[in-house]
Amino acid sequence: MTDIVLEARHITKAFPGVVANDDVSLSLHRGEILALLGENGAGKSTLMNVVYGLYRADQGEILIEGEPVQLSSPRDAIRLGIGMVHQHFQLVQPMTVTENILLGSEITLGRTPFLDFEAGRQRVRELSVRYGLSVNPDDVIEHIPVGVQQRVEILKALYRQARILILDEPTAVLTPQEIQDLFRVMRELARGGHSIIFITHKLREVLEVAHRIVAMRQGRVVGESLPESSTQATLAEMMVGRKVILQVPKGPAHADQVVLEVRDLSMSATRGGVALKDVSLEVHAGEILGVAGVQGNGQTELVEAITGLRHVQSGAISMNGSNVTAWSPRQRSSMGMAYIPEDRHRFGMVGSYSVAENLVLNTYHLEPYSRRGVRDDAAIRDHAEQLVQAFDIRTPTVDTAAGSLSGGNQQKLVVARELGREVSLLVASQPTRGVDVGSIEFIHRQIVAQRDRGIAVLLVSAELDEILTLSDRIAVLYEGEIIATVEASQATREQLGLLMAGVRAPLNA
Amino acid sequence: MAPVETTARRASAGVLRRRWITAGLTLLLLAIVILVDRTSLGDGPLGILFGIGVLRFTLRAAVPLIFGALSGILCERSGIINIGIEGMMLAGAFGAFAVKSHTGQLPLPLSLALSTLSACAMGSAMGYLHALLSIRFRMNQIISGTAIIVLATGLSTYLFDPDWLSRGKFSDIAIPVLARIPVIGEVLFTNGLLTYLALAMAIALHFLLFRSRWGLRTRAIGEHPRAADTMGVNVNRWRYINTTIGGAVAALGGAFLVLEAVGQFKESMTAGRGFISLAAMIFGNWSPLGALGASTLFGYTQALQNQLLLSGITRVPRFFISMLPYVTTIVVLASVVGRTRAPAAEGEVYETE
Numbered sequence: 001m002t003d004i005v006l007e008a009r010h011i012t013k014a015f016p017g018v019v020a021n022d023d024v025s026l027s028l029h030r031g032e033i034l035a036l037l038g039e040n041g042a043g044k045s046t047l048m049n050v051v052y053g054l055y056r057a058d059q060g061e062i063l064i065e066g067e068p069v070q071l072s073s074p075r076d077a078i079r080l081g082i083g084m085v086h087q088h089f090q091l092v093q094p095m096t097v098t099e100n101i102l103l104g105s106e107i108t109l110g111r112t113p114f115l116d117f118e119a120g121r122q123r124v125r126e127l128s129v130r131y132g133l134s135v136n137p138d139d140v141i142e143h144i145p146v147g148v149q150q151r152v153e154i155l156k157a158l159y160r161q162a163r164i165l166i167l168d169e170p171t172a173v174l175t176p177q178e179i180q181d182l183f184r185v186m187r188e189l190a191r192g193g194h195s196i197i198f199i200t201h202k203l204r205e206v207l208e209v210a211h212r213i214v215a216m217r218q219g220r221v222v223g224e225s226l227p228e229s230s231t232q233a234t235l236a237e238m239m240v241g242r243k244v245i246l247q248v249p250k251g252p253a254h255a256d257q258v259v260l261e262v263r264d265l266s267m268s269a270t271r272g273g274v275a276l277k278d279v280s281l282e283v284h285a286g287e288i289l290g291v292a293g294v295q296g297n298g299q300t301e302l303v304e305a306i307t308g309l310r311h312v313q314s315g316a317i318s319m320n321g322s323n324v325t326a327w328s329p330r331q332r333s334s335m336g337m338a339y340i341p342e343d344r345h346r347f348g349m350v351g352s353y354s355v356a357e358n359l360v361l362n363t364y365h366l367e368p369y370s371r372r373g374v375r376d377d378a379a380i381r382d383h384a385e386q387l388v389q390a391f392d393i394r395t396p397t398v399d400t401a402a403g404s405l406s407g408g409n410q411q412k413l414v415v416a417r418e419l420g421r422e423v424s425l426l427v428a429s430q431p432t433r434g435v436d437v438g439s440i441e442f443i444h445r446q447i448v449a450q451r452d453r454g455i456a457v458l459l460v461s462a463e464l465d466e467i468l469t470l471s472d473r474i475a476v477l478y479e480g481e482i483i484a485t486v487e488a489s490q491a492t493r494e495q496l497g498l499l500m501a502g503v504r505a506p507l508n509a
Numbered sequence: 510m511a512p513v514e515t516t517a518r519r520a521s522a523g524v525l526r527r528r529w530i531t532a533g534l535t536l537l538l539l540a541i542v543i544l545v546d547r548t549s550l551g552d553g554p555l556g557i558l559f560g561i562g563v564l565r566f567t568l569r570a571a572v573p574l575i576f577g578a579l580s581g582i583l584c585e586r587s588g589i590i591n592i593g594i595e596g597m598m599l600a601g602a603f604g605a606f607a608v609k610s611h612t613g614q615l616p617l618p619l620s621l622a623l624s625t626l627s628a629c630a631m632g633s634a635m636g637y638l639h640a641l642l643s644i645r646f647r648m649n650q651i652i653s654g655t656a657i658i659v660l661a662t663g664l665s666t667y668l669f670d671p672d673w674l675s676r677g678k679f680s681d682i683a684i685p686v687l688a689r690i691p692v693i694g695e696v697l698f699t700n701g702l703l704t705y706l707a708l709a710m711a712i713a714l715h716f717l718l719f720r721s722r723w724g725l726r727t728r729a730i731g732e733h734p735r736a737a738d739t740m741g742v743n744v745n746r747w748r749y750i751n752t753t754i755g756g757a758v759a760a761l762g763g764a765f766l767v768l769e770a771v772g773q774f775k776e777s778m779t780a781g782r783g784f785i786s787l788a789a790m791i792f793g794n795w796s797p798l799g800a801l802g803a804s805t806l807f808g809y810t811q812a813l814q815n816q817l818l819l820s821g822i823t824r825v826p827r828f829f830i831s832m833l834p835y836v837t838t839i840v841v842l843a844s845v846v847g848r849t850r851a852p853a854a855e856g857e858v859y860e861t862e
Contacts, residue, residue, distance in 0.1 A: 052739070054738075073738075073741070074738060074740070074741050078741050084739065086739065090733065090736035090739045090740075091733070092729045092732045092736050092737075093732065093733070093853070094732060094850070095725075095729070099725055100736075103725055103726065103737060103740050103742065104726070104737065104741040105740070105741070106722045106725060113717075113721045113722050113723060114721050115720055115725060
């Protein structure tokens with residue numbers, strides 16, 4: 001075929017300890033949207049970074065329009081018409097949209113070193129109109145929503161006349177409506193002759209927008225298929241390598257008395273954060289309350305207020321009838337609050353400590369783990385052996401450093417520590433972010449099992465699927481306010497999507 | 510889109526208001542100074558606070574701070590913390606003096622030019638060394654900067670020969686017409702070449718930093734080097750260039766001390782000016798014009814200290830008066846904490862893989 005614009009042949013790339021790409025071959029056709037599907041750590045991003053010149057492959061070659069090319073830096077990639085939108089946006093926060101788009105390929109006033117801002121602005125407006133990516137050229141990046149920031153990223157590539165676009169997990173930060181908008185732009189670009197590689201692990205999106213699907217697992221390409229002949233189940237199986245249960249079985253909730261009550265909670269925004277405005281919610285024993293919302297709408301602030309990591313300005317938090325607003329995190333934890341933080345590396349564990357030590361981070365000061373201020377290693381290790389068994393944490397020994405476990409096992413370790421004792425409330429924030437499908441299934445089962453044992457669960461997640469699968473009731477957080485609470489059985493994806501975008505439509509009226 | 514635009518507009522309204530306030534204060538100060546100079550108001554304590562003498566001294570004290578702060582901005586805007594300004598300045602002072610005292614037989618302008626070049630060469634060498642240690646050898650930039658100070662202090666003390674003598678300095682040049690403006694002419698337009706250079710450089714650098722291709726790239730690599738790299742900007746190359754130039758600019762501050770202010774070299778003659786420059790850079794929020802203003806403020810405290818000591822005020826022990834510049838630095842820095850914003854990627858090593 002002559003219309004192959006990009007071809008990777010036998011790419012191998014190893015990092016100390018892991019082979020991230022093992023003899024990977026891939027081709028991309030003109031006008032095609034190719035979905036590159038795989039779990040975290042499957043090697044998708046590594047492959048794309050090789051194509052974009054950020055990493056150099058140990059072996060293999062890249063061909064553009066049939067010609068072998070040397071890609072030793074992003075400069076080369078840009079020159080060859082490759083543009084990449086990274087998962088973590090590569091935008092300079094205090095600069096304007098125009099400055100960010102021009103950076104590296106500036107328009108200057110004649111031959112002087114000075115920038116021609118007017119021409120730059122004009123060019124940005126032109127591109128913005130031509131591709132339906134609406135931005136204001138003079139806005140400063142840190143003042144605009146992530147959805148708009150993503151448009152700036154795409155414009156950066158188009159400004160450099162990219163014909164091949166790589167989008168790395170572009171939907172992670174978007175509302176369902178923004179995702180539809182992105183897909184519209186992608187289809188339009190493809191029709192206009194651009195070729196797109198769309199990296200994702202979300203099966204629904206792959207089926208919706210891709211022309212062809214390639215799956216990767218453990219650094220290898222493990223399968224290829226077409227959306228017409230695939231279902232979510234077949235794709236999941238191809239991605240994971242075995243049959244997976246996408247929906248954890250779950251019976252009706254038997255909600256009991258109120259365990260957590262939050263009343264009129266408010267606090268002002270800290271730098272880079274969101275203010276909470278009069279947040280009220282209740283979580284009953286035996287139910288899961290899901291908090292839905294696009295990332296950065298106050299989830300972190302809410303969770304940290306409830307767990308005692310942040311001071312609140314007004315409002316009250318009660319647990320099992322006691323007002324705990326002024327309590328320390330440890331007091332709340334000993335009262336029976338379990339907490340799975342959104343970022344396990346920073347807040348959930350100490351990577352350089354052993355598995356056993358990490359498992360007593362919340363109880364090390366109590367008998368039997370320490371006696372008169374001296375810790376009892378035998379008791380700590382016994383406890384660890386039990387939890388490693390019960391929660392299926394795959395680790396060589398309990399003395400292994402927690403940081404060397406896989407993401408899924410690290411998260412299981414956090415879950416084991418928090419749920420391996422008697423608790424009455426579980427606060428779970430993004431409990432499955434960056435975790436493999438097998439571990440997601442395990443963690444979901446655990447959460448449902450805890451609910452069935454009569455524990456109150458507050459589940460905060462930016463993944464709408466996760467919220468819909470697990471929750472009994474769903475509260476939607478938008479710009480620090482809970483703008484609606486709905487019964488999960490009556491909620492639809494579209495309705496939640498609108499709420500997440502801040503549209504307060506009359507719901508069950 | 511609507512809420513987005515309003516935030517942007519609100520931000521620019523804040524900037525605009527700040528500019529009006531600055532302009533207003535400047536005019537007010539100017540009015541006071543002219544009154545003090547032209548009327549009998551100047552005979553009392555107001556003469557000490559706002560007389561021509563104190564203002565001329567302010568500028569003299571500010572010049573090394575301006576060079577130092579601009580050096581800091583050059584480095585830190587590109588992501589390299591420069592705690593070693595003090596050392597670069599001292600190296601510059603020594604470099605200027607060494608050449609000056611050995612070119613006494615040449616015509617004075619030539620000798621001065623060679624000495625200034627020598628200062629810049631010494632400073633660039635220090636700047637390049639700092640870049641090398643921070644980028645190539647991934648040394649902690651605070652440690653590397655401290656090493657620069659120790660190195661410059663040690664070398665200049667070891668190599669300095671008290672028998673060396675330097676004759677002649679940059680003398681004041683009155684700029685035609687402008688120098689005849691009352692007060693302003695005397696303060697701003699009757700100075701040595703290096704003073705004019707400092708003022709011109711602050712304005713030029715401000716313009717370059719916010720309006721030129723080099724400035725855009727420099728700011729980008731100091732904020733988010735990876736973003737710049739993915740757009741094809743060579744991060745470490747620009748860091749080397751900026752830090753090396755930064756060294757030369759700091760050295761001009763040293764050259765000013767030797768070639769325009771004092772005329773001689775003394776061991777450790779920079780006396781903490783490099784550190785006050787750092788404070789001026791922070792107080793000026795990493796912008797050249799801000800640093801110019803902050804340096805002037807710190808220069809003023811030094812001038813005031815000087816005037817107070819000269820006027821023979823005895824009720825306050827003179828040690829307390831001598832503390833003035835340093836105490837002001839501390840108070841000012843403590844008051845701006847949280848209101849200024851350092852380049853986000855400052856001090857981080859940038860590696861691609």
